[in-house]
Amino acid sequence: MIKVDNVTVGYGTTAFVKAVDRVNLTINDNEILGIAGESGSGKSTLMRAIYGDFSTGLRIASGTITGRFARNGTGAVTEAESHDFGQLWWDQISYIPQGSMSVLNPLMKVEKQVVDGLPKRERQGNRAELRRRIATFLEGFGLEESVLDAFPHQLSGGMRQRVLVAIAAFVNPRLILADEPTTALDVVVQKKILLMMVEIQRRQRNSLVLVSHDLGVHYQITDRLVVMYQGKIVEAGPTAGIFANPQHEYTQTLIASLPRIDGTRAEARR
Numbered sequence: 001m002i003k004v005d006n007v008t009v010g011y012g013t014t015a016f017v018k019a020v021d022r023v024n025l026t027i028n029d030n031e032i033l034g035i036a037g038e039s040g041s042g043k044s045t046l047m048r049a050i051y052g053d054f055s056t057g058l059r060i061a062s063g064t065i066t067g068r069f070a071r072n073g074t075g076a077v078t079e080a081e082s083h084d085f086g087q088l089w090w091d092q093i094s095y096i097p098q099g100s101m102s103v104l105n106p107l108m109k110v111e112k113q114v115v116d117g118l119p120k121r122e123r124q125g126n127r128a129e130l131r132r133r134i135a136t137f138l139e140g141f142g143l144e145e146s147v148l149d150a151f152p153h154q155l156s157g158g159m160r161q162r163v164l165v166a167i168a169a170f171v172n173p174r175l176i177l178a179d180e181p182t183t184a185l186d187v188v189v190q191k192k193i194l195l196m197m198v199e200i201q202r203r204q205r206n207s208l209v210l211v212s213h214d215l216g217v218h219y220q221i222t223d224r225l226v227v228m229y230q231g232k233i234v235e236a237g238p239t240a241g242i243f244a245n246p247q248h249e250y251t252q253t254l255i256a257s258l259p260r261i262d263g264t265r266a267e268a269r270r
């Protein structure tokens with residue numbers, strides 16, 4: 001559904017700094033795709049390019065990113081190129097950025113932030129009914145309705161992150177991009193968030209792309225994995241296959257450096 005075709009991405013116009021180098025990638029419908037790699041390898045840049053967010057000075061120097069989004073149940077299909085993806089944000093494509101505290105407005109209650117982020121058609125109806133629907137959705141993931149009345153600082157980091165995940169999924173987008181959604185959270189909270197994302201993906205049968213430098217996270221929930229190194233994809237394939245038999249030296253080092261592989265993959269994944 002998303003095709004990244006020989007794409008080079010970087011920053012700046014006069015002095016172009018290359019961050020992603022001739023990458024080819026397909027994101028299939030109904031899968032969890034992981035993007036791994038060390039800091040600075042280009043993971044976030046690739047995600048922003050796929051999201052179509054050019055606000056940071058990001059520029060696609062060559063290649064194309066195209067998407068085909070089929071709305072569940074209706075049969076409606078939207079085809080677009082990444083420069084036009086902005087029109088599809090929240091509706092078809094949603095993005096969970098790094099750092100929940102910096103994303104949520106500290107001066108605004110959660111409910112208003114959720115509502116403001118929704119597509120216009122969702123905001124047009126009865127407000128109380130919309131709140132009820134949002135509350136029901138949150139409750140489906142163990143979050144109480146009262147979080148809607150809280151300011152972000154009144155929630156724990158894990159709660160805020162779960163709220164962000166729920167907001168991203170509320171309108172049933174076809175593609176959810178999550179950039180380091182569990183970094184800086186303890187392992188128990190991390191696990192809850194990963195399970196929540198798997199649950200959402202199972203229910204909505206959409207595509208989830210998860211960026212993490214933590215291979216343990218990929219092992220637990222991704223179907224397929226790409227490993228980036230210095231702006232290039234150096235390894236790609238089914239996650240279980242890569243862990244069983246990593247081909248690239250960098251991937252071998254990463255896997256060997258894991259303290260131990262958490263044995264919860266089967267439980268977390270289908």
Ligand SMILES: Nc1ncnc2c1ncn2[C@@H]1O[C@H](COP(=O)(O)OP(=O)(O)OP(=O)(O)O)[C@@H](O)[C@H]1O
Binds near residue numbers: 038046056213
């Ligand atoms: N807004 C920006 N302007 C200029 N250069 C940038 C910008 N954002 C990232 N870069 C550069 O692009 C390269 C790739 O960075 P990117 O953030 O995509 O890597 P990453 O793998 O996501 O790293 P991390 O895990 O640390 O977020 C780095 O050399 C970085 O310095």
